[in-house]
Amino acid sequence: LTELWGLQVAPEQLSSNVSSSETATPSRSGAVPGAGGTRFNKDVLEAWTRVREQRSPIAQDYISPSMKNDDLKKDFGIVHYRSVEREFPREVKLQEWEGQVQEIGSNYFSARLVDLTAGEKEETEEAELPLDDLIESDRALLVPGAVFRWIIGYRYMYGQKERFTRIVIRRLPMWTEQEIRSADQQADELHHALFGDRSSRTATLGSD
Amino acid sequence: MRIPPQISGSSVVALGHFNPLIFRPEWLRDKEIALGSDFEEIKVDIIHPEIVALKLPWGQLQVDRDRFSIAAIQEPSIRVCDFFVKCFQALPETPIKAVGLNLDIHFPVGSDRARDHIGDVLAPKDFWGDFVKTKDGEKAGGVRSLVMEQSIVKDGRRARLDGLFGWIQVKVEPSVGADVPHGVYVSVNDHYDMMSEGRSSDGRWASELVAKRWDDFVKTSEGLVDRIMGLASGA
Numbered sequence: 001l002t003e004l005w006g007l008q009v010a011p012e013q014l015s016s017n018v019s020s021s022e023t024a025t026p027s028r029s030g031a032v033p034g035a036g037g038t039r040f041n042k043d044v045l046e047a048w049t050r051v052r053e054q055r056s057p058i059a060q061d062y063i064s065p066s067m068k069n070d071d072l073k074k075d076f077g078i079v080h081y082r083s084v085e086r087e088f089p090r091e092v093k094l095q096e097w098e099g100q101v102q103e104i105g106s107n108y109f110s111a112r113l114v115d116l117t118a119g120e121k122e123e124t125e126e127a128e129l130p131l132d133d134l135i136e137s138d139r140a141l142l143v144p145g146a147v148f149r150w151i152i153g154y155r156y157m158y159g160q161k162e163r164f165t166r167i168v169i170r171r172l173p174m175w176t177e178q179e180i181r182s183a184d185q186q187a188d189e190l191h192h193a194l195f196g197d198r199s200s201r202t203a204t205l206g207s208d
Numbered sequence: 209m210r211i212p213p214q215i216s217g218s219s220v221v222a223l224g225h226f227n228p229l230i231f232r233p234e235w236l237r238d239k240e241i242a243l244g245s246d247f248e249e250i251k252v253d254i255i256h257p258e259i260v261a262l263k264l265p266w267g268q269l270q271v272d273r274d275r276f277s278i279a280a281i282q283e284p285s286i287r288v289c290d291f292f293v294k295c296f297q298a299l300p301e302t303p304i305k306a307v308g309l310n311l312d313i314h315f316p317v318g319s320d321r322a323r324d325h326i327g328d329v330l331a332p333k334d335f336w337g338d339f340v341k342t343k344d345g346e347k348a349g350g351v352r353s354l355v356m357e358q359s360i361v362k363d364g365r366r367a368r369l370d371g372l373f374g375w376i377q378v379k380v381e382p383s384v385g386a387d388v389p390h391g392v393y394v395s396v397n398d399h400y401d402m403m404s405e406g407r408s409s410d411g412r413w414a415s416e417l418v419a420k421r422w423d424d425f426v427k428t429s430e431g432l433v434d435r436i437m438g439l440a441s442g443a
Contacts, residue, residue, distance in 0.1 A: 021377055023221040023308020024397035025279065092212040093283050138244040149284040168284055171243055173293035178416055 089157040091164070097125070101146045107131055109142060113150070133167050141169040209430055211437045214388040215314040217267075218426075219279035220292040220418055224304035224408055228260040228271045231295075241294045285311075289422040296411030303408035306374070307417060309398040311429040314383040314391050317440035323382060323390050326439045327351035330380060353381045365401065373401040378432055394436055396429035 099111035100123070108130055112123040129150065134142060151166045233250045236242035242250060245265055253261035259272040266287055267280035276295075280288045296302060317323050324347065331351045333340055340349045359366040359375035367373050376398050383391030400417060402409035 021308060021375070021397045021399045022223055023306050023310070023399050024377065024379075025217070025219050025221070025310040025312050025395060090214055091283065096284060135245045137248050141244050149286060151283050153283070166283070168287065169244070170286065171241060171246065171290050171294060173290055173297055173415070173419060177412075178420060 089155045091153050091155045093151055093153040095152045097150045099127070099129075099148050099150055101142060101144050101148065102126075103144065104131075104142060111148070111150075129167065133165055134169075138169050141171075146170075147172055209313075209315075209434045209437060211315045211317070211440065213313045213315045213433075214383075214391060215281075215312075216283075217279055217281040217312045218285040218288055219267075219277060219310045219312075220288050221308045221310065222276040222292070222296075222304050222414060223274060223306040224276070224302060226271050226273055226276050226302065228273065229255070229257055230299070231260045231262070231269065231271045233262065239294065239298045241291060241298070285426065286422070289418055293415045293419045296415040300410060300412035300415075302411035302414075304411055304414045305401075305403050305408040307400045307402060307414050309418065309421065309425045309429075311396045311426070311433070312393070313395075313433050314388045314393050315433075315437060316388050317390050317392055317437075319390055322440040323392055324350060325442060326380070326392060326436060327354075327382075329439050329442070330354055330356075330436075351380070351382075353379065355379045368400075373403075374399040380436060392436070392440075394433045396432055398425050398429065 094117075096116045097113040098116055099113045102110045102112060108128045110126065110128050113125040113127055114120050114123050115125060131139070131142075146169055148167055148169045151168075152163070153166075154161055154163050232255060233242065233247060233252065236250075237247045242264065249265040251263040253263060259270070261271075262269045266282040267278065269279075269291075270277045276292075278288050278291050278295075296304070317326065327350045331354055333350075340347065342348045355377055357375050357377045358369060360369065361367065362371075362373070365373050366375050368375060376396070379393075379395040379397070381393045381395075383393040398421070400421075402413065402417075
């Protein structure tokens, strides 16, 4: 263990500089993740496929000089470029809620809301929201019990500043094993609080 | 955050071994990962055995044989978490060796003076003396990029303060080329090293990890960005 400039490093790292994280967003200060477009060099991609298929030294002949040796793994023939026109306007989020759908009417749906901006964890508000705020193709996802995020903010577009509201139905993951274990534990604790432990419960039932 | 970001994005990146061709729009629909408008508005950049790149209405998916990345540039950012978790719940055996949660923000600070103040606080110039000053005492350069890392060494590997292997890096740079006047760029990378005794972990573990950690990641990283924003008001 060595400490350099306040940064603790493992011995094997001393031989080289601390590299930036491979799981960081590839963007730098001038780029935005996911913005812009992607161009593909078909020749490089085909050469890549041949390299994988042949796995022989001859395959090196098919690939561009920039792909040879150490650069091989980095060059997929892909160029990420910034779009001339930004695809997404600047948005400023003012408030965000997580909601659970209760009832669905002909023009509105009702929901219970958790105010995430206020750092709340429990449902403390109820609201009726217009169905028109939902993208038409997402209407089928709106069912009682569905979980959604509701955002209010403003956006800048073509020199104008305007308010917007966005409802996004969450494509919720299945329950994770940890969530199931946690729910089981909570159920056990609740049961214990109401009826005592299993042995005393059995005894109570048996005495009836 | 005390200054509304001009541009913000979030992403989840995984390193491992992937079969890009799995991640076709139809598979995403069949597994209920991209439904409704998410599926209908997918634009295919490329579908190839080496790489798949799809544009979603709110972000971008890119998968090659070694790297999976889902990025959102529109709120709510929870969509990248849901997307990642559902993908790897459907692919629980996928070998994954690292996962990174990322937040990238560009925000304006109002003046070059305020921006320089942030650089001066994070990297004081006294040591550099004449290297970053002209003969007339004018500023001649400054911080171009600064990375601060939270990590300790555990069993010879970098580990986080929460005990898991990995690190948290915060990068601060002047925002250039992103059309943010007097802008500052902050990137937070919450990296989890999932190798154990030379073996990769799997999609099941990665999805559990991201589902469990996402909310705290957003809260912590927005707090870090907000702290840096606070320096702008001290100029």
